[in-house]
Amino acid sequence: MLVLTAIAVVRMRSLFAIAMLSGVFSLLSALLFVTLDAVDVAFTEAAVGAGISTVLVLGTLALTSRYEKPTNRSPALPLFVVIVTGAALIYGTLDMPNFGSPDAPAQTHVGPDYLEGSVHEIDIPNVVTSILASYRGYDTLGETAVVFTAGIGVLLLISGLSGRRRRDDEEESEET
Amino acid sequence: MGFELTQEYIFGHLNYWLFSVLMMTGLYIVVAKGNLVKKIVGLNIFQTSVFMLYISMGKVTGGTAPIFPLDMQIDPDVIYSNPLPHVLILTAIVVGIATTALGLALIVRIQEEFNTIEEDDILKIERAITQAENAIHGESMGGPA
Amino acid sequence: MRHHLILRVITKLLVGAIMLFAFYVQFHGDFSPGGGFQAGVIMAVAFILYGLVFSLHDVQQVFPPWLVHKLIALGVLLYAGTGVVSMFLGYGFLDYGAFTPDHPAHGQHYGIFAVELGVGITVTAVMVAIYYAFASRPPRLSDEEW
Secondary structure (H helix, E strand, O other), X not given: OHHHHHHHHHHOOEHHHHHHHHHHHHXXXXXXXXXXXXXXXXXXXXXXXXXXXXXXXXXXXXXXXXXXXXXXXXXXXXXXXXXXXXXXXXXXXXXXXXXOOOXXXXXXXXXXXXXXXXXXXXXXXXXXXXXXXXXXXXXXXHHHHHHHHHHHHHHHHHOOOHHHHHHHXXXXXXHO | OOOOOOHHHHHHHHHHHHHHHHHHHHHHHHHHXXXXXXXXXXXXXXXXXXXXXXXXXXXXXXXXXXXXXXXXXXXXXOOEOXXXXXXXXXXXXHHHHHHHHHHHHHHHHHHHHHOOOXXXXXXXXHHHHHHHHHHHHOHHXXXXX | OOOOHHHHHHHHHHHHHHHHHHXXXXXXXXXXXOOHHHHHHXXXXXXXXXXXXXXXXXXXXXXXXXXXXXXXXXXXXXXXHHHHHHHHOOOOOOOHHHOOOOOHHHHHXXXXXXXXXXXXXXXXXXXXXXXXXHHOOOOOOOHHXX
């Protein structure tokens, strides 16, 4: 399903349909996250991917254009690059532990420590919250700062500049 | 590499391969398509498939979501999946939407400056600008930019 | 958007419910799936929905842009401030045991509460600010072209 949606995004030319399909893709991946036990992540993905990101893409489309122009570039070179990279990635996964195996390296060191320590040290049922806010508080502080910076960047780029844009247009029309 | 193509091996690695394919679909959109909005959507697909890869590493067979019972009486027989990838990806999703918004804002500005969001057209306009500047200032300004 | 009567009525009903759910996710995040990031996004969705169905002007009267811009910084400040307070109490940066030294686990509860609140405020404000920034540009396409 996910692959089909992704391929549909490649083939589509209407950007409106692409925005909708990316929302569909997000919802499908949220379902996948639920089956992989990551309920918090699924929750976020559904709210962010299907909600806000679709609204933002549609907002951009309203400010730009609705259709993609067909390009005359040949897809051969990108396809070659992609296939080589993909082959390298798949080669890299050959040494990975089996899916869901309890003795994988990821399951044997920090993960169980957090699970056990969280009971006595934090006393909060949702381990994801306790790691997010307490064990890895520095990380989350950094992430919040990144969100903050991105917000400032968007404000600097596209707010309060509409007056300047109109003046630019007038200058252009005078020149021509 | 000492591995055999048994059925168990294939099913154990099928998820990684699936995510690689998705990742490459996203990469293909970014590299091959000229429309900037479409490139951003491709980046999102790429990003989401990386998230899936991480989350699938944290899954333990027979495990459940890492949330304890409210009374904190933990049954030692219950297996919990690894919560660490969940935390990393949770924050990554929100940071991802913030950076996507930044990219879309850049696209809006590009649209205003160049009046197009197709990569080919933008390159054409930039080349024309460079040639015009060279014609005015001559090559003494440092040659073609 | 004058004629979308059903949308407008349903939105008025939903916005309150969405906000309530956002607060539930925010403050119940210790016990069930949820936390500051999700709650912030859901809260922002409530404002965005209101702005989409009514108008940017209406939503900006409820939640003015200058307040949004202040809140972006306030959230990060609240998060970092929690760490600084714990540092002044003689513990490490962001070591929540500092708040109740005789029962560290309680201190953790308070610390996580404050930190998640900071995250929630910042995420809400950033998302709403981004929406305002996009929606306040004059659109190139008229409604009929969609």
